[in-house]
Amino acid sequence: MESILVHYYCSERKEECFWEDLKNPEYSQVEPTVLESNFYIPRPESTYKKQKYILTSKGIFLVSKNLIPVKYSGLAWKTVEELKELPEGFYGFRVSSSSVLQDFYTRSCRTLKMWLKNLRKMCILTGFKSEYRKIKKIGEGNYSEVFLAKALNSNKKFAVKCIKKERLLKTESGLEHLVQEIQAMRVLDHPNVPKLHRVYESSNKFYLVQDYLKHKNLCTLISEEGNFSEEKAAKVMKKLLGTLHYLHSENVVHRDIKLENVLLGKNLEVKLIDLGLACTDVEETQKPMCGSPGYLAPEMLHKEVYGTKVDMFSAGVMLYAMLYRMLPFSGCGTKQVLKNNKKCKLEFPSLKCLSISEEAKDLMSKLIESNPQKRISASEAVLHPWIAKFNQTNHFTSEFLEIHS
DSSP states (O other), X not given: OOOTHHHHHTTTOOOSOSOEEOOOGGGSSOOSOSEEEEEEEEOTTSOEEEEEEEEOSSEEEXXXXXXXXXXXXXXXXXXXXXXXXXXXXXXXXXEEETTEEEEEEESOHHHHHHHHHHHHHHSEEOOHHHHEEEEEEEEEOSSEEEEEEEETTTOOEEEEEEEEHHHHTTSTTHHHXXXXXXXXXXXXXXXXXXXEEEEEEOSSEEEEEEEOOOOEEHHHHXXXXXXXXXXXXXXXXXXXXXXXXXXXHTTOBOSOOSGGGEEEOTTOOEEEOOXXXXXXXXXXXXXXXXXXXXXXXXXXXXXXXXXXXXXXHHHHHHHHHHHHSSOTTTTOOHHHHHHHHHHTOOOOOOBTTBOOOHHHHHHHHHHSOSOTTTSOOHHHHTTSHHHHHTTGGGTHHHHHHHHHO
C-alpha cells in the first residue's frame, strides 16, 4: 500500500528511484550510526550482491568498504514490512515508497529483528488490526478519536490516536498538521512528552501509537477540585516551562498550550499532550492562525509573524486559569478578544476568599505580554522568583539546567 503522506512530503512528486546517489560533502561520513549490517540484495537474474548498509535517524546509507556513503534513501514516509516467502536460509524486509522499493536479505534472524525494531519507529507501518486490539474509547478531537489498545504480542497498553483520512482530507491543512505532528513527536525525547512508538496506515485511517497515561487534564482537575494553590501551580508551571524550553530548543512550537493538553499525575507528574498543531519550523515567519480561543497570542490573532513566544503567552493564560479558575479573556466576542489581546490589559480579580501574591501576578504579566519581543521565554520564566519560591527543596535550578543543557 502506498502512503498518502508520500505525496505531501514529496510535494506531489513521484519518486523515480529508491536510492539517491551521493555527491554532497555533507555525507562524507555517516553519523550517528544506529545500526550497521551487511545485506544480500536480490538481482533480477536470481543472484545476490552483498553490501554494507548503515541506518541513521535520517535514513539508510549504502557505504563503500571504507564506510564512505555512496547512496542514500530517506525513511520518513516510506513503509516497511517483513518478507515471509524467501529462499531457504534467508530473512528479509522490504522498504517501499510510491512505485519504488528495495528488498534486504540477511542470514541472521537477530539482524532482521534489530533492523525491523528500529525501522518501525521511523517508517509508516501496515497491519494495525493484526497487532493491536482496541479496548475502549478514551478521548475525541476534531479530526480524531483516541482509544486504549493492547499490543497482542506483549499485552502492553497504549493510547492510539485514530484519524480518519476522509475527515483529514476535507480541510486544506489537515494533512499538513498530521505530517507536522508526526515529525515533531519523532524528534522529541523528554519525560514530560508521551512517546510516539509507531505510525500505522490503512486504506482509510492513520493510527498513532503512543504512551498510555492515566492522568487527568488540568481542566478536569480545576473543575473537580477548584483553583490551585500557588505552591501547586508553581510546581506544575516549573515542569511545564522546562518542557517548553526543551521543545523550543528542538525547534518545535506546540501552538495549542491549554489546560486540556496538560495532564497531571498523583505526584504532580506533568505530561504535555496533543502535538496535532505542533510546527517544526519555529523561525519568526508568517504562519497560519491556529490553537484554542482564549489562549492565542496577539501576534497570532492578528495574523502577524510569530515564533516560540506564542507558547509562552498560552502558558501565562494557563497559569491565570489555575490560580483564578477562569481565563483572563473569557466571555468576550471575537472582536473584543482581538482588542483585549492586542493591548493585553490583564485584570486581577479581587476576591475575599482568594489572595494572589504580587510575585505570581508579575510572572503572569510577563507571560501575558502583548509584545513578543518583551515577553519572557521559557528559560527565563523557570528562573522567576515565584517559581523558585516553591521549588527550592527540589534544587530546581541545577535540575533544570542538567536536564535541558
